[in-house]
Amino acid sequence: QVQLVESGGGVVQPGRSLRLSCAASGFTFSSHGMHWVRQAPGKGLEWVAVIYYDGINKYYADSVKGRFTISRDNSKNTLYLQMNSLRAEDTAVYYCTTDRWRWGQGTLVTVSS
Amino acid sequence: DVVMTQSPLSLPVTLGQPASISCRSSQSLVYSDGNTYLNWFQQRPGQSPRRLIYKVSNRDSGVPDRFSGSGSATDFTLKISRVEAEDVGVYYCMQGTHWPLTFGGGTKVEI
Numbered sequence: 159q160v161q162l163v164e165s166g167g168g169v170v171q172p173g174r175s176l177r178l179s180c181a182a183s184g185f186t187f188s189s190h191g192m193h194w195v196r197q198a199p200g201k202g203l204e205w206v207a208v209i210y211y212d213g214i215n216k217y218y219a220d221s222v223k224g225r226f227t228i229s230r231d232n233s234k235n236t237l238y239l240q241m242n243s244l245r246a247e248d249t250a251v252y253y254c255t256t257d258r259w260r261w262g263q264g265t266l267v268t269v270s271s
Numbered sequence: 272d273v274v275m276t277q278s279p280l281s282l283p284v285t286l287g288q289p290a291s292i293s294c295r296s297s298q299s300l301v302y303s304d305g306n307t308y309l310n311w312f313q314q315r316p317g318q319s320p321r322r323l324i325y326k327v328s329n330r331d332s333g334v335p336d337r338f339s340g341s342g343s344a345t346d347f348t349l350k351i352s353r354v355e356a357e358d359v360g361v362y363y364c365m366q367g368t369h370w371p372l373t374f375g376g377g378t379k380v381e382i
Binding site: 217258 | 272310312314319320321322325361363365370371372373374375376377
């Protein structure tokens with residue numbers, strides 16, 4: 159069955175960087191687009207970014223454009239989110255999802271001094 | 272950006288009774304291919320979200336048939352025919368037609 163395991167979250171100071179990973183299994187990773195979606199504590203869902211199956215086309219939410227980069231390694235069945243210039247408002251649980259909206263368990267990112 | 276507006280914010284329900292959640296979009300969600308990319312998600316307490324409904328009215332595998340979706344263009348509804356205890360949680364609509372993708376603010380269903 160589809161399994162998505164996020165990692166890389168933690169506490170980071172404002173202005174610093176963090177890279178999240180999402181290890182995928184149970185499906186043909188290289189054939190599917192992938193998304194990152196985040197959820198601030200006690201808040202709703204916010205779509206962050208998408209990358210198409212071949213890694214070429216990517217789209218971002220305005221709130222992260224220019225700071226976050228989504229990428230993938232199809233040889234490793236892994237999705238990434240490079241987060242630079244982090245802000246307090248980036249504090250959230252970050253989920254990776256497939257293009258058919260199967261979700262991982264999420265990883266918590268806390269941006270705080 | 273397309274704004275997704277859900278109502279109500281909170282929905283007290285009675286077990287065995289029907290429930291309904293509304294979702295309205297600021298633009299038509301009909302895509303150039305003729306499909307309407309409107310999804311519904313359920314997030315139970317302490318869990319990751321899961322998709323219930325895609326393209327307005329199609330149930331995902333394993334979703335009980337008491338859940339149904341309807342609507343068109345800018346007005347959509349998720350209905351639960353008979354609420355069960357396991358249906359407690361927050362429900363979100365999400366449009367997949369226009370970039371950036373956007374979610375509604377959520378409706379909390381509680382017994």
